[in-house]
Amino acid sequence: MAEAVIQTEKLTRKFGSFTAVDEISFSVASGEIFGFLGANGAGKTTAMKMLTGLLAPTSGEATVAGFDVYRETESIRRNIGYMSQRFSLYDDLTPRENIRFFGGIYGLGSSELREKGERLLDSLDLQESADTRLAALPLGWKQKLAFSVALLHEPKLIFLDEPTGGVDPVTRRRFWDMIYDATDRGVTVFVTTHYMDEAEYCDRVSIMVDGRIAALDTPAMLKKQFAAETMNEVFIQLARPAKRGEG
Amino acid sequence: MKERIDKVRKSLTVVAHLLRKEFLQIFRNKGMLPIMFVMPFIQLIILANAATFDVPEVPFHLQDFDRTALSDRLVKRFTSTGYFKMTGESFRQGNAIGVLTGNRADMVLTIPKDFEQEMMTTGHAQVQLLIDAEDGFTAGVIQGYANDIVTAFNRDLPELLPQLAGTQIVQPVIDIQSRGWYNPELVYIDYMVPGVLVVLVTLIGLFLSGMNVVREKEIGTIDQINVTPIRRWQFITGKLLPFWIIALGELTVGLIIARAIFHVPMLGHYYVIYLVAAIYLLVVLGMGLLISTVTESQQQAMFIAWFFIVIFVLLSGLFTPIQSMPHWAQNLTLANPVRHFVDIMRRVMLKGSNLGDIAKPFGILGLEAVVMLALAVNRYRKTSE
Ligand SMILES: Nc1ncnc2c1ncn2[C@@H]1O[C@H](COP(=O)(O)OP(=O)(O)OP(=O)(O)O)[C@@H](O)[C@H]1O
Ligand SMILES: [Mg+2]
Numbered sequence: 001m002a003e004a005v006i007q008t009e010k011l012t013r014k015f016g017s018f019t020a021v022d023e024i025s026f027s028v029a030s031g032e033i034f035g036f037l038g039a040n041g042a043g044k045t046t047a048m049k050m051l052t053g054l055l056a057p058t059s060g061e062a063t064v065a066g067f068d069v070y071r072e073t074e075s076i077r078r079n080i081g082y083m084s085q086r087f088s089l090y091d092d093l094t095p096r097e098n099i100r101f102f103g104g105i106y107g108l109g110s111s112e113l114r115e116k117g118e119r120l121l122d123s124l125d126l127q128e129s130a131d132t133r134l135a136a137l138p139l140g141w142k143q144k145l146a147f148s149v150a151l152l153h154e155p156k157l158i159f160l161d162e163p164t165g166g167v168d169p170v171t172r173r174r175f176w177d178m179i180y181d182a183t184d185r186g187v188t189v190f191v192t193t194h195y196m197d198e199a200e201y202c203d204r205v206s207i208m209v210d211g212r213i214a215a216l217d218t219p220a221m222l223k224k225q226f227a228a229e230t231m232n233e234v235f236i237q238l239a240r241p242a243k244r245g246e247g
Numbered sequence: 248m249k250e251r252i253d254k255v256r257k258s259l260t261v262v263a264h265l266l267r268k269e270f271l272q273i274f275r276n277k278g279m280l281p282i283m284f285v286m287p288f289i290q291l292i293i294l295a296n297a298a299t300f301d302v303p304e305v306p307f308h309l310q311d312f313d314r315t316a317l318s319d320r321l322v323k324r325f326t327s328t329g330y331f332k333m334t335g336e337s338f339r340q341g342n343a344i345g346v347l348t349g350n351r352a353d354m355v356l357t358i359p360k361d362f363e364q365e366m367m368t369t370g371h372a373q374v375q376l377l378i379d380a381e382d383g384f385t386a387g388v389i390q391g392y393a394n395d396i397v398t399a400f401n402r403d404l405p406e407l408l409p410q411l412a413g414t415q416i417v418q419p420v421i422d423i424q425s426r427g428w429y430n431p432e433l434v435y436i437d438y439m440v441p442g443v444l445v446v447l448v449t450l451i452g453l454f455l456s457g458m459n460v461v462r463e464k465e466i467g468t469i470d471q472i473n474v475t476p477i478r479r480w481q482f483i484t485g486k487l488l489p490f491w492i493i494a495l496g497e498l499t500v501g502l503i504i505a506r507a508i509f510h511v512p513m514l515g516h517y518y519v520i521y522l523v524a525a526i527y528l529l530v531v532l533g534m535g536l537l538i539s540t541v542t543e544s545q546q547q548a549m550f551i552a553w554f555f556i557v558i559f560v561l562l563s564g565l566f567t568p569i570q571s572m573p574h575w576a577q578n579l580t581l582a583n584p585v586r587h588f589v590d591i592m593r594r595v596m597l598k599g600s601n602l603g604d605i606a607k608p609f610g611i612l613g614l615e616a617v618v619m620l621a622l623a624v625n626r627y628r629k630t631s632e
Contacts, residue, residue: 052474056630073630074476082474086467092275093268104264105477107257133275 005030005157005188006051011060011069013046020046022211023060028190030156033183035202036192037235041244042208044192045085048159051190052082065157081150085161085192088146091135095126095145098134099152106153120148140171147178151187158182160191164198176201196232205231207238214238261477265485269459273489282454287447287497291440291504305389306334308352310343315363320407321374324400325356330392347379354378354389366408387438440511441592442565444501449585450556452494452528456535457552458545459486460627465544473629483624487532494528495521505596514599522602523591523609526616530584533619540626559585587612 006028013021021043028034038044049055051064053073062069065079082088089098099117108116121127124144134142143163150158160179164172172195179189179201191202199205199219206216215222215238219231226234273279307325311318325331334352343355357375359365365372376393378386463469472482502520505511535552542548561567562576563585569577580586587608594600602609 049470053630054470054473056632077474077476077629080474082471084467084470084474086470088468088471090268090272090468091466092272097268097271101264101268102471102475105261105472105475105481107261107476 003030004028005032006034006062006064006190008051008062009060011047011050011062012058013043013050013055014058019211021050024208024211024213025060026206026213026216028188030188031183031186032203033179033189033191033201035199035205036190036208037194037196037199037205038192038208039239039242039244042242043211044208045161047208048161048190048192051076052080052159053077079155079157081153081155081158083146083150083158083160083163085165087142089134089142089149092133094129094131094133095121095137096130098145099149102149103152108153116152120152124148140167140175143167143171144175144178147175151182156186157188157190160189162192162194164193164195169197172198196230196235199231199235207235209238209242210244258478258481261481262485262488265477265481266488269485269489273455273493279455283451283493283497287451288500288504291443291447291501292508304332305330305354305392306352307331307354307356308343308346309333309336310338310340310355310357311336312338312340312360313358313362317363317366317407318358321358321397321400322356324396325393328392328396330396343377347377350379352379353386354393356393366404391436436509437511437597438593439565440505440509441596442563442589444498444505445563445585445588445592446556446560446565447501448494448498448524448528449531449559449588451497452490452531453535453538453552453556454549455490455493456487456532457538457548458535459490460536460539461542461545461548464539479624479627479629483536483620483627487529487536490532490535491525491528494531495524498524511596513596515595515601519595519600519602519605520592523588523595523605523612526609526612527584527588529616530612530619533616533623536623537619537626540623540628559583562586563589565589581611582615584612584615 004027006026008027009025010023011021011025012019012023024043024047036044036047046055050057050069051062053064053069053076057069064076067073067075067079069076090101093101096117099120100113103113103116121130124141126141126145129137129141134145137145147160147163150160164175167175176198179191183189191198193199202219204216204218205222206213207222208214215225215234217225222234223229223231226237228234228237273283309322311322322333326333331354335346337346343357346352346355355375355377357377359373359375362372362374374397376390378389378393460469463472498521502513502517506513534555538548538551538555542551562572562580562583564580565585569580569586572580591600591605591608594605598604
């Protein structure tokens with residue numbers, strides 16, 4: 001196995017007396033697409049926020065891109081991309097302005113910004129809408145743009161928190177094509193999702209139930225282990241005893 | 248060396264990107280624009296014009312110890328304008344306060360013995376106005392009326408007393424029960440406008456900065472910023488500078504209106520005002536940012552900002568002279584940045600105070616700016632606890 005880009009050991013986060021993330025331990029290898037599954041409220045976003053330096057862990061250990069999540073959050077920030085669960089670009093700015101802003105605060109120079117921005121708009125087929133406010137664009141386009149913007153500074157590792165929520169299967173499929181393109185360039189992908197078909201696209205999947213990791217393996221192995229036809233069946237078997245969530 | 252300069256330039260470029268984005272958003276926000284550019288001036292005009300709301304027929308009490316032709320002329324001036332109505336007369340010294348506190352009149356006009364004599368020999372005499380300042384607003388209007396009358400009387404003196412050489416004047420000494428007024432010759436509007444300007448700048452600064460960061464929290468974009476390597480000082484500079492610039496712009500427009508429409512004098516220097524405003528705004532904006540970092544919604548932020556504005560304005564001496572507040576409230580005002588800026592504005596504009604004269608309140612503002620910014624920077628965390 002290649003070197004670990006993310007390594008956690010009993011990583012825990014409590015909110016008061018409530019344990020949102022409960023002693024999770026796993027590692028993610030370089031170049032991997034790591035799927036982070038779980039029902040609503042399982043603790044996926046909380047775990048991801050600890051790994052991206054947005055939330056301080058309560059206990060446990062973790063390193064991201066070789067840096068410690070307690071002491072070296074600034075170094076982590078320089079080395080990762082992040083697309084938050086809530087929409088992460090500015091709706092009142094245009095695609096071009098969003099690209100310029102986020103690229104700019106990552107320290108990209110103006111010529112680099114212009115060049116990359118144009119290339120990005122071309123590849124997303126967004127040139128025509130480049131100066132329209134984002135609010136007027138379809139969600140699928142906004143998600144693809146957000147993903148590309150999160151990769152502008154060329155991080156080796158990207159965190160995607162439900163990047164395809166709320167769009168149709170075709171649009172989701174296209175989004176995953178972009179994810180594959182990124183992994184071809186050597187980017188490691190850590191992605192949460194609710195869609196079980198997407199779980200099949202991952203190299204390995206962890207399934208979180210009530211703040212703990214209930215299973216972790218390749219989709220094929222998981223299906224075998226749970227004697228299931230699809231990831232959906234695996235998920236249902238694991239998530240049935242869950243206490244949290246909408247159920 | 249070159250490397251270091253390069254680094255600094257890169258750092259500042261990040262701030263520039265933030266500034267650009269903020270300005271784009273501010274000017275696209277349909278709800279914010281009117282708050283910023285229309286409301287303040289409507290407020291200014293309404294608040295300042297409150298002075299022209301007539302206070303009908305002010306009941307006044309007369310103490311004419313002189314009882315000469317000249318004193319009689321002066322009294323007639325008061326009674327013939329329609330602004331004042333004489334409700335009583337007495338000739339006993341020391342009766343005046345009783346009349347005011349007994350609510351039998353709102354003003355006592357006292358003309359001392361030898362008023363005419365004094366005028367003839369020295370060309371100079373005094374009358375005393377005692378105004379009930381319980382209601383600071385009405386008192387201001389009364390003072391304004393009385394001043395107009397005395398000023399007009401002064402102008403006409405050479406005609407009234409042709410035996411006097413041209414340059415003689417009556418120097419009115421207007422003694423108000425609450426001695427909150429710096430400038431006895433002042434009309435109410437001159438006195439109000441500098442204070443209202445301070446309130447405007449404060450409203451703009453506190454609301455805009457208070458709503459800003461919390462808005463990003465609400466939308467969720469703050470996470471996207473916090474996950475970048477942006478530094479705290481860059482973020483805070485990028486967030487505060489736009490509103491600092493806008494607020495100074497508003498102040499400028501306000502000063503122009505004060506001058507052009509209200510004819511408020513400007514006896515001091517503009518640079519003093521801008522220097523103080525620059526520091527004062529750091530207090531206000533730092534406070535707004537602090538509110539923004541401790542709240543979770545724009546509504547909460549707005550509520551807290553209002554709370555502070557109301558307290559600050561009530562304790563600023565803008566409407567109620569500080570001297571007429573209870574003792575504990577007077578002490579509280581010492582910590583109130585609005586009070587100090589109102590004080591400075593009035594002193595600079597109406598008295599021509601220079602930097603040295605206002606060193607103390609300015610020093611307090613400077614101290615508050617440092618504390619407020621330190622708190623705001625400290626409370627803003629890229630990693631939440
Ligand atoms: N700041 C917070 N304070 C208190 N409780 C919180 C906080 N953030 C999250 N939680 C709780 O922690 C649990 C895990 O939340 P989290 O957002 O990590 O779930 P999730 O797996 O991302 O769910 P979803 O699929 O809905 O996004 C939830 O029960 C949530 O209510
Ligand atoms: Mg989530």
